Amino acid sequence: MKPIEKEYELFIGPNHPGATGNMSYHIWVEGDKVKKAETRVGYLHRGFEKLMEKRIWMQNVPLVCRICVPEPDVNEASYSMAVEDLMGWEIPERAKYIRTIILEMARISAHLLTVGGIAASLGIYTAAQWGVGDRDYLLDVFEQITGARVYHIYIWPGGVRWDVPKNTKELLTKVLDYLEKRMPLYEDLIIKNKVFIRRAADVGVIPKDKAIEWGVTGPNLRAAGYQLDFRKLEPYAAYDKIDFEVPYYPKLGEYEVLSDGSDIYTRTAIRMLEMQQSINIIRQALKDMPEGDVLLKHPQWFAWKVPAGYSYVRVESSKGEFGYFVVSDGGKKPVRVHVRGPSYTHGINVMETIAKGLNVADFAPTAISLDVCPPDIER
Amino acid sequence: MMAKELFPEAQELRKGRIRIETIKDKVTEIIKKLKENGYGHFVMLSCVDWIKEGKFELVYQMWSYEYREHVMISIKIAREGDSMVTLRDLFPQIETYEREIHEMFGVNFVGNPRLGEFILEGWPHMPPMRKDFDTEKFVKELYYKIPEVKEE
Amino acid sequence: MTLNHDDWGKVARMMSKRSLWMVHFCTGCGAMEMPPVMTSRYDMERFGMHAMATPRQADVFLVTGYLAVKTLKRVVQVYEQMRDPKYVIGFGSCTINGGMYWDSYNTIKDLSKYIPVDVYIAGCMPRPEAIIDSFLKLMDMIDKGEAIGWKKYHKYYDQYKKNQRMAYAYRLDEVEDIKEDDAK
Numbered sequence: 001m002k003p004i005e006k007e008y009e010l011f012i013g014p015n016h017p018g019a020t021g022n023m024s025y026h027i028w029v030e031g032d033k034v035k036k037a038e039t040r041v042g043y044l045h046r047g048f049e050k051l052m053e054k055r056i057w058m059q060n061v062p063l064v065c066r067i068c069v070p071e072p073d074v075n076e077a078s079y080s081m082a083v084e085d086l087m088g089w090e091i092p093e094r095a096k097y098i099r100t101i102i103l104e105m106a107r108i109s110a111h112l113l114t115v116g117g118i119a120a121s122l123g124i125y126t127a128a129q130w131g132v133g134d135r136d137y138l139l140d141v142f143e144q145i146t147g148a149r150v151y152h153i154y155i156w157p158g159g160v161r162w163d164v165p166k167n168t169k170e171l172l173t174k175v176l177d178y179l180e181k182r183m184p185l186y187e188d189l190i191i192k193n194k195v196f197i198r199r200a201a202d203v204g205v206i207p208k209d210k211a212i213e214w215g216v217t218g219p220n221l222r223a224a225g226y227q228l229d230f231r232k233l234e235p236y237a238a239y240d241k242i243d244f245e246v247p248y249y250p251k252l253g254e255y256e257v258l259s260d261g262s263d264i265y266t267r268t269a270i271r272m273l274e275m276q277q278s279i280n281i282i283r284q285a286l287k288d289m290p291e292g293d294v295l296l297k298h299p300q301w302f303a304w305k306v307p308a309g310y311s312y313v314r315v316e317s318s319k320g321e322f323g324y325f326v327v328s329d330g331g332k333k334p335v336r337v338h339v340r341g342p343s344y345t346h347g348i349n350v351m352e353t354i355a356k357g358l359n360v361a362d363f364a365p366t367a368i369s370l371d372v373c374p375p376d377i378e379r
Numbered sequence: 380m381m382a383k384e385l386f387p388e389a390q391e392l393r394k395g396r397i398r399i400e401t402i403k404d405k406v407t408e409i410i411k412k413l414k415e416n417g418y419g420h421f422v423m424l425s426c427v428d429w430i431k432e433g434k435f436e437l438v439y440q441m442w443s444y445e446y447r448e449h450v451m452i453s454i455k456i457a458r459e460g461d462s463m464v465t466l467r468d469l470f471p472q473i474e475t476y477e478r479e480i481h482e483m484f485g486v487n488f489v490g491n492p493r494l495g496e497f498i499l500e501g502w503p504h505m506p507p508m509r510k511d512f513d514t515e516k517f518v519k520e521l522y523y524k525i526p527e528v529k530e531e
Numbered sequence: 532m533t534l535n536h537d538d539w540g541k542v543a544r545m546m547s548k549r550s551l552w553m554v555h556f557c558t559g560c561g562a563m564e565m566p567p568v569m570t571s572r573y574d575m576e577r578f579g580m581h582a583m584a585t586p587r588q589a590d591v592f593l594v595t596g597y598l599a600v601k602t603l604k605r606v607v608q609v610y611e612q613m614r615d616p617k618y619v620i621g622f623g624s625c626t627i628n629g630g631m632y633w634d635s636y637n638t639i640k641d642l643s644k645y646i647p648v649d650v651y652i653a654g655c656m657p658r659p660e661a662i663i664d665s666f667l668k669l670m671d672m673i674d675k676g677e678a679i680g681w682k683k684y685h686k687y688y689d690q691y692k693k694n695q696r697m698a699y700a701y702r703l704d705e706v707e708d709i710k711e712d713d714a715k
Contacts, residue, residue, distance in 0.1 A: 312440060
């Protein structure tokens with residue numbers, strides 16, 4: 001029997017478990033196939049960029065971390081780096097290593113959520129439960145170091161706020177050992193799971209030749225076969241002193257190459273490999289971390305005047321390129337701070353284009369595998 | 380070819396950061412030329428409100444994975460009654476940035492069919508990111524004035 | 532012994548407080564602390580609580596954090612779709628007084644002006660323990676018959692609606708009909 005073909009409109013989100021946060025997709029469906037998709041955002045718009053113009057440079061640090069909730073530290077780091085760039089500051093060596101550790105911890109915790117989320121959208125709910133559970137071990141370490149679970153406000157212009165506690169090495173090593181032991185279990189549950197492979201391989205493909213032109217960055221770009229990572233291209237913090245490899249398609253390590261890349265399967269595999277790489281980076285940073293100061297001796301915070309100029313600073317976040325464009329006119333407050341979130345291109349243009357021809361059931365996994373985080377779209 | 384060789388007037392802010400100040404009519408040509416010469420990643424389009432000069436500054440930012448160089452192409456247009464031509468054919472994500480800047484600053488991009496409500500919904504006032512829009516005053520006159528529900 | 536109407540109310544409240552279902556709607560950044568609360572570590576299913584995708588089958592609405600006006604429209608719609616009795620928990624400082632977005636043009640400052648709130652959790656971001664504590668407090672209030680936000684919404688419906696329309700229109704004077712058409 002031939003199915004009746006008729007065009008329907010569907011709203012995925014904002015109140016929908018398959019939506020990646022508070023955003024929605026408006027899709028036109030014929031039978032089972034998506035004909036057209038439009039992203040609707042703005043549910044989380046708080047006007048950060050306007051608020052930042054009203055506050056002095058230092059007051060903006062607690063604001064910026066709210067821009068990306070699963071991974072707030074990249075915002076603090078990139079904002080601080082932009083201010084340091086304009087001020088011409090060189091931060092202490094120890095602070096660089098601490099930043100590296102914090103950023104990599106944030107990457108692992110964001111990837112655990114995403115990998116769990118991709119699996120959950122395909123019906124493997126155990127992975128999501130595990131991901132959230134394991135992430136809590138990292139949050140506990142965050143709490144020991146910074147004093148907070150989610151919004152740390154730990155990295156700020158001139159270094160980090162205080163030195164890490166003396167037992168950080170033991171604490172972190174314990175958690176990293178645990179996570180390393182868990183990785184094979186995640187592999188069995190997700191990457192080597194036949195159900196997952198059949199649903200994820202060759203689904204939601206970003207054309208490889210278009211990836212750079214469309215502004216795809218981060219793990220999604222590496223899944224398309226480019227070995228490009230801003231930690232290597234423009235090293236910040238202490239990444240230039242650390243030896244690590246960036247996983248990319250088709251070098252998937254011990255995972256099988258099952259598809260032509262750039263699909264849900266490869267994006268998940270890349271994220272799994274990146275977690276292992278991050279564990280390796282943290283271990284090295286803990287080993288090599290020098291002694292010394294962690295914060296520059298700044299002038300009084302309220303008296304800061306940042307020299308006039310333009311600065312663009314980027315950080316490789318778990319989702320892609322996170323950039324801060326900061327303009328100063330030499331005053332106590334910024335003239336303009338513009339945030340480039342990786343989801344801006346992934347969530348709107350890329351998603352709208354690759355959604356055409358997708359099966360409705362594959363829509364949510366595709367959106368989640370691009371790791372779209374709505375707060376960094378609308379800010 | 381690197382940006383400095385293509386455009387001798389380019390100014391180097393620091394290593395890997397190039398800034399080109401130009402005029403409205405030349406932008407399309409410059410971006411096309413950069414795209415052909417290895418600057419394949421369009422990073423962002425940003426708008427700065429220089430209210431004292433009465434100008435908006437549009438900053439087109441591109442990055443080359445090959446040369447590891449970031450180029451900011453900056454133009455100034457008048458705050459009122461001026462417009463810019465859309466560049467959505469060059470890079471698809473420019474369309475989204477133009478939609479946002481149209482909504483937040485009120486800059487008109489000729490040729491972009493998707494301008495209109497994007498982030499806000501039913502916003503009746505001046506575009507909120509303009510410097511002369513006072514958010515504190517607005518909040519005090521709206522949200523704090525909405526009465527609490529009176530119980531009898 | 533015969534039970535009168537009031538006694539049956541007590542029984543119903545005692546039963547309902549142990550099977551509260553929560554709307555699965557992540558309205559703001561507070562939604563980040565919900566996964567730990569829902570899963571193994573803090574495990575809210577101990578209290579008979581569970582996330583529900585559809586508002587019609589849910590009892591509790593957690594408004595997790597700041598509300599942009601665009602979200603407020605959806606929140607009110609979801610709240611009105613829920614069936615009585617229904618309870619609202621205001622999550623985080625932003626729902627109490629705007630929090631750090633006190634001067635933002637697009638977020639509402641006091642949630643109780645638009646929908647009745649039964650319990651507030653202070654802090655940014657509230658810890659999972661605080662969330663669990665608020666659930667227990669809500670259960671206690673339901674048991675005692677103090678969680679009467681939904682009754683207030685019926686009684687002062689006009690006032691709530693008027694406030695909502697002012698926020699939707701970003702104007703104090705404008706009181707026009709809201710667009711019922713959602714999702715745009």
